[in-house]
Amino acid sequence: MLPFEAEGDLLLTPTPTPTPQSALDAEGLSQVRRVGSADLMVGIPSFGNAETIGYVVRAATAGMVQYFPDLKPILVNSDGGSPDDTPRVAISTESPEYIERVILIRPRHKLQRISFTYHGTSGKGTAVRALFEVARELEVKAMVMVDSDLRSIVPEWVELLAGPILKGGYDFVAPMYARYKYDGTITNNIAYPLTRALYGTRIRQPIGGDFAVSGDLVQRYLELDTFDELTARFGIDIWMTHSAINEGFAACQARLGAKIHDAKDPASDLGPMFRQVVGTLFKMAGHYADRWLKVRGSHPIPEYGFERVVAPEEISVNHAKLIDNFEAARLTHLDAWSEMLGPEQLERVMGVECDVPATFGFPAELWIRCLYDALVAFHRPGIDQERLLAALTPLYFARTAGFITETTEMTTDQAERVIEAQALAFEGLKPYLVKRWTEMSVARSGG
Numbered sequence: 001m002l003p004f005e006a007e008g009d010l011l012l013t014p015t016p017t018p019t020p021q022s023a024l025d026a027e028g029l030s031q032v033r034r035v036g037s038a039d040l041m042v043g044i045p046s047f048g049n050a051e052t053i054g055y056v057v058r059a060a061t062a063g064m065v066q067y068f069p070d071l072k073p074i075l076v077n078s079d080g081g082s083p084d085d086t087p088r089v090a091i092s093t094e095s096p097e098y099i100e101r102v103i104l105i106r107p108r109h110k111l112q113r114i115s116f117t118y119h120g121t122s123g124k125g126t127a128v129r130a131l132f133e134v135a136r137e138l139e140v141k142a143m144v145m146v147d148s149d150l151r152s153i154v155p156e157w158v159e160l161l162a163g164p165i166l167k168g169g170y171d172f173v174a175p176m177y178a179r180y181k182y183d184g185t186i187t188n189n190i191a192y193p194l195t196r197a198l199y200g201t202r203i204r205q206p207i208g209g210d211f212a213v214s215g216d217l218v219q220r221y222l223e224l225d226t227f228d229e230l231t232a233r234f235g236i237d238i239w240m241t242h243s244a245i246n247e248g249f250a251a252c253q254a255r256l257g258a259k260i261h262d263a264k265d266p267a268s269d270l271g272p273m274f275r276q277v278v279g280t281l282f283k284m285a286g287h288y289a290d291r292w293l294k295v296r297g298s299h300p301i302p303e304y305g306f307e308r309v310v311a312p313e314e315i316s317v318n319h320a321k322l323i324d325n326f327e328a329a330r331l332t333h334l335d336a337w338s339e340m341l342g343p344e345q346l347e348r349v350m351g352v353e354c355d356v357p358a359t360f361g362f363p364a365e366l367w368i369r370c371l372y373d374a375l376v377a378f379h380r381p382g383i384d385q386e387r388l389l390a391a392l393t394p395l396y397f398a399r400t401a402g403f404i405t406e407t408t409e410m411t412t413d414q415a416e417r418v419i420e421a422q423a424l425a426f427e428g429l430k431p432y433l434v435k436r437w438t439e440m441s442v443a444r445s446g447g
Contacts, residue, residue, distance in 0.1 A: 062096050
């Protein structure tokens with residue numbers, strides 16, 4: 001018997017053994033099949049989000065009923081074994097009162113919720129893979145995925161994310177946010193400009209966390225053999241984006257307004273996430289090398305929704321700690337840098353002045369060359385990829401610190417222009433990457 005069951009809602013208990021190659025256990029799969037089918041699904045991966053997930057659930061359920069009243073909806077929470085009451089909150093949170101009235105007036109479809117504990121490698125990627133399995137089983141037309149720590153989601157987000165799929169024939173919808181200039185430093189300095197330079201697609205938030213995918217794309221995700229342990233952790237968002245681009249699915253972006261969530265200080269919190277995101281990005285670049293080697297320049301992709309003028313929430317970043325981490329790495333990671341970086345980059349990195357944080361500089365051009373060197377080195381035979389990613393992390397800290405120095409007196413809009421200029425520089429320096437990659441490939445083939 002289930003430990004908790006509300007009308008139309010299921011809270012599933014895990015069993016010890018997952019089904020082979022599945023993030024759902026047998027009991028979970030059985031309960032999903034009891035639902036039968038659904039047209040629209042909102043999936044929420046979670047771990048320890050009892051304080052925030054209730055708000056997300058209220059907004060998401062309201063959005064499904066309000067904007068898609070003719071579709072059969074379901075909300076699915078894929079939890080990582082939270083030590084708090086996250087699953088129970090996801091199930092028991094009441095929908096807004098006006099939505100309950102809509103359901104009573106137009107009871108076309110019962111709004112159901114499911115919460116289960118996923119199985120496999122602990123991480124967001126496994127949680128999302130379980131959501132894909134549910135979406136495939138239910139044969140949904142569109143699956144929306146939103147983070148469980150959002151404080152800025154409103155019901156309209158469901159329409160903005162699912163609308164391009166259900167109304168416009170798109171398969172992949174990435175978010176567009178107004179974010180504070182120091183929020184999303186991995187996005188701004190790596191994921192966005194490198195995605196743009198490699199594949200020619202200007203997806204501004206390729207690891208934004210809030211997406212929508214078509215049923216066809218869900219099926220393709222579950223067929224791909226590139227999902228690995230890095231993807232199973234924090235590499236999932238970049239994996240989804242790069243897979244959609246390279247597997248030929250139609251992509252667009254949805255204007256969602258401001259993203260307010262539990263932001264992290266890159267100096268303290270983002271090291272593991274950095275390694276998992278960048279490791280996945282580098283592996284995907286190797287898998288799709290035949291595609292990006294031919295790409296020159298970039299192009300915008302369609303945007304859905306009304307452009308909003310919003311002021312994102314400020315976050316604090318420990319500038320001095322970023323610099324200290326970089327300076328300390330010049331001893332601990334020198335050997336790895338010598339293997340990873342070209343001689344000119346290594347000399348310049350070792351010569352960066354760290355004494356005065358207010359004048360600290362790490363130019364975008366140097367950072368781009370370092371990142372391109374690292375991408376190539378990552379694919380050399382015998383390379384210790386974990387060691388390389390660890391050695392690249394303090395260089396990311398250095399570029400983040402340099403960006404802060406450059407933009408301290410700027411507004412977020414002005415800082416965005418610096419990010420765009422850096423992205424153009426990524427494109428301009430791509431011939432350097434192609435040359436290094438080609439040389440490495442020739443050496444590997446014994447030519």
